[in-house]
Amino acid sequence: MNKLILLNFLIIALSCNNVFEKKSGLSFQESQQTPLTAQIDFTQVKRQIFSKHCTICHPGYQNYENVKNDIQNILESVEANQMPKNAPALSRELKDILAQWVANGAPKAPNQSEQRRNPTASWDYLSQEVFFPKCSQCHNPQGQASFLDLSTRQSFFENRSYLFDSFNSDAQHSYFVEVITDPAEPMPPKWSEVPPVTKDELNLIIEWINKGLP
Structure with a gap:
């Protein structure tokens, strides 16, 4: 009976794979490209x-x-x-x-005539337009900043206390915003060749934090 219960539990646990990030056999560099x-x-x-x-x-x-x-x-x-x-x-x-x-014709720069995503202070927009392309290049299990993994939604939110809970009522005092706006060593680093976070993107991040990370 105990073995049957354990077997049923394992089946249920394995079937609920939407709770956790799916693991891939690929390295981060292979799985997180454009x-x-x-x-x-x-x-x-x-x-x-x-x-x-x-x-x-x-x-x-x-x-x-x-x-x-x-x-x-x-x-x-x-x-x-x-x-x-x-x-x-x-x-x-x-x-x-x-x-x-x-x-696609080997374009040198993005086609500005194509419709762009509507910027919103949400995880869906910020993760695809800011966090993954600009943070996860270094903050991933194989990256130079592997000590702070930001390469998946699960890992990002597991670190939310460290990233966001250091402020009281003003998101600008959170650790996450402070490292982005550091005048001496802003993130992403200049040497990384990753485009910096723009002013509009920063304002969306601050709004997102103040809203409770929706």
Whole structure:
């Protein structure tokens, strides 16, 4: 009887996988790249692919025009695992990002005419537009700031007391806002090549904290 009860409990626990973040067999770098549904531009491709995997042999690939002129050779070499040389092949996710960028015409900058998401002081908007692309690049299990994991909703909210509860009635005094606005070493760091948090994004974060993190 006890074994039957235990078995039923395990089945229920395993079926309720929506309570916790699903674990992936991929590393953070492979699983947290730019979604293919998102708009991809040269800045993103350069940061995720060329700067990390190509420019040690091809310094000219820091320049958009050089990449654009050689893009078909690059794509074919990457797909055939001929590049990068003397290094592991790119992950399937990175190959897909490169291929999607090329398929979209290899844009240098985002198409400003496309409809943008309506900014809201909500987890749904801030996580996709600010926290994951600007914080999780370092704050992830394999990142330089792995001591404070912000790579999933679960890990983010597990640290909410540390990040937000240090203020009384003004969210501007929370630790999270203070490190973003630090005049000497703001987050994300300048050396990371991650775009800084804009003034509008900061105002949304403050509003989100004051509302109780909806």
